[in-house]
Amino acid sequence: MQATTISKEQRFVAKDMSRAxxxxxxxxxxxxxxxxxxKVEEGVEIVALPAGEQPLASSLHRQISGRRLEQRRQTDNMTIGTDSNASAVDAEAEDLISPAARLAASIGEMTNPYEQPDGFEELQHELQQVKKMLEEKVRRQGRHDTIFSRPIQYGLLNRLLDLGINLDIAGPLTEGIDFEGQLATAAEGENKLAHAWSLCLDRLHxxxxxxxxxxxxxxGMFAFVGPSGAGKTSALMKLATRWLLEHSVDDIAIISVSSETASIHRLAAMTKIPVYLVDKKNSLADRLAQCxxxxxxxxxxxxxxQDAPQHEKDLQYLASLDQLKSFIxxxxTxxxxxxxxAIADYASSNTVGCILSNIDQVDAIGELLCVLMSHQLCVHYLSEGELLPHYIYSPTASELMLKLGEDYSSCQSSSTKALSSF
Structure with a gap:
């Protein structure tokens, strides 16, 4: 006598696939x-099993047969309706390109999964992929519905994207603003989008x-690292010259691991700052001990x-020194x-931040700032123009906002006034 196996499959009926x-x-x-x-009269019906369960052979065979019959019925209806009702054909065609219809068609073409040893596993894998695709579509649809139902938020996102701010950072900047409450209480006649933009700039600032x-x-001890041509030597020379304005030449030293030393030697000749070269006779460790x-x-x-493997070894040695701090x-430009x-190649445990060179040659740095924010890399100095000490400086947040293309100071007063009204 054979034991009776009870199927644990469950049916879910809803108005559409997302609710199901x-x-x-x-x-x-x-x-x-x-x-x-x-599709059923109530909307959509899906059949599923708890994770780890396997369907009965009779149940799965019945579902496959039913889908084959449904596929034939849809095909016949489309053929018959070609001459009599073109709109019906279009509706059927749209139904066949839906995820559920594609799923039914693919299952209808399959053989009995129990005829092959791995048939059920393959079917289960395909169904799981379809399920994930539907879930992702539902998730994206929900997000878009939220955005488009709030035109002001959509306008803010567009403005941030125009500044070069990517969606991963722009999205959170526009979230949390009470578009129905805060903006509704704004002063009469004030442009709501401008009001919301001021709040958004506060967050970005x-x-x-x-x-x-x-x-x-x-x-301290500071290393300047980065790709060739990034402006490391120029930034170093500006900071060295600035140091001399307030300190003695006996308090500073420059160690050059670079193969390009002409400009460093010119600086040493003018300022008397001692320069120590790393070469075959003098290792980096020896030079650090001397200084x-x-x-x-x-x-x-x-x-x-690749032509100078010793440079990589020197960088690795510098990265191992606890007392050293490095700027990328x-x-x-x-x-x-x-x-x-470049950040991925040169970042190390003793990296404290970065220096942006050639800042006077660009009008907007939104995309670059997004990279720095995503890596949590602070901007310590902006470098521009000539090799003079006042051409390297620590920026304020408002100065970076200005480099984004937005004069934050001009909207700060209105933004502060708006915040005080909430």
Whole structure:
């Protein structure tokens, strides 16, 4: 006598596929096994099993047969309606390109899964992929509905995207603003979009990746790392010259690991700052020991190169020193994807932030600032123009906002007034 096996499959009926998927997830969880879906009078019906369960052979065979019959019926209806009702054909065609119809068609073409050892596993894998696709579509649809139901938020997102702010950062900046409450209480006659933009700029201003301290002012050991041509030597020379305005030449030293030393030697000839070269006779460790008594030690490095493996070893050695701090020097004129790769190549445990060079040659740095914010990399200095000490400075958040193309100071008063009214 054979034991009777009870199927644990469950049916979920809803007005549309998105609601049916939500019911499925709430009842059986996200790992449930989706067996079938079809249109019914009430809307959509899906059949599923709890995770880890397997359907009965008779049940699965019945579902496959039913889908084949449904596929034939849809095909026949389309053929018959070609001459009599063109709109009916269009409706059927649209139905066949829906996810559920594609799923039914694919199952209809399959053989009995129990005729092959791995048939059920393959079917289950395909159904899970379809289920994830439907869930992702429902999730995206929900997000778009939220945005488009709030035209002011949509306008804010467009403005932020125009500044070069990517959606991952722009989205949170526009969320949390009470578009129905805060903006509704704005002063009569005030443009609601301008009012919301001021609030949004406040948030962006607070997120600017800057530091309030002048890192080099109190001395220490600093390495300037980054790709070749990024402006490392120029930034180093400006900071060295600025140090001399308030300190003695005996308090500073420059160590050059770079192969390009001409400009460093010219600086040394004019300022009498001692320069120590790293070469075959003098290792980096030896030079660091020689400069141990100096209050400020600035280390110029070369970019990574396959032709100079020793440069990579020197960078690794510098990264291992706890007492050393390093700046990644990036050109503001560089492509944001190139700068992102440079950060990945040169960042280490002792990286304290970055220096943006050639800042006077760009009008907007939104994409680059997004890269810095995503890597939590603070901007310590902006470098521009000639090799003079006042051409390198620690920026304020408002100065970075200005480089985004927005004069934050001009809208700060109206933004503050708006915040005080809530």
């Amino acid at each position: 998927i939500r019911k499925l997830n709430e009842t059986l969880g996200p790992e449930a096994i989706l067996l079938s879906s079809r 607070a997120k600017m990746a800057i530091t309030s301290k002048d890192a080099v002012a109190n001395g 141990s008594m100096r209050r400020l030690v600035l280390i110029d490095t070369s970019g990574l190169s 020097v990036l050109p503001a 560089g492509d944001h994807r190139w700068c992102k790769k």
